[in-house]
Amino acid sequence: xxxxxxxxxxxxxxxxxxxxxxxxxxxxxxxxxxxxxxxxxxxxxxxxxxxxxxxxxxxxxxxxxxxxxxxxxxxxxxxxxxxxxxxxxxxxxxxx
Numbered sequence: 083x084x085x086x087x088x089x090x091x092x093x094x095x096x097x098x099x100x101x102x103x104x105x106x107x108x109x110x111x112x113x114x115x116x117x118x119x120x121x122x123x124x125x126x127x128x129x130x131x132x133x134x135x136x137x138x139x140x141x142x143x144x145x146x147x148x149x150x151x152x153x154x155x156x157x158x159x160x161x162x163x164x165x166x167x168x169x170x171x172x173x174x175x176x177x178x
Contacts, residue, residue, distance in 0.1 A: 083106075088136070112126075138173070
């Protein structure tokens with residue numbers, strides 16, 4: 083249940099199963115995308131437009147798109163921890 087950006091929907095996302103079935107299942111059409119004036123998550127769109135299954139296939143994560151979609155309510159420490167967690171998840175997926 084890993085999204086293209088490395089979020090483990092079932093453990094890392096508060097919206098999962100409450101208001102969201104998961105990024106991949108919704109093809110990036112997550113509720114919060116409207117805050118960026120988009121129908122779908124910009125990170126999801128970026129990966130799919132490049133024909134990638136995840137950001138780990140790109141090799142540029144964390145990139146500008148990640149920083150542009152930062153949760154504005156997160157502290158710097160929370161945001162850095164989120165990035166570290168997502169990168170760890172993506173690296174783990176690559177090794178499997």
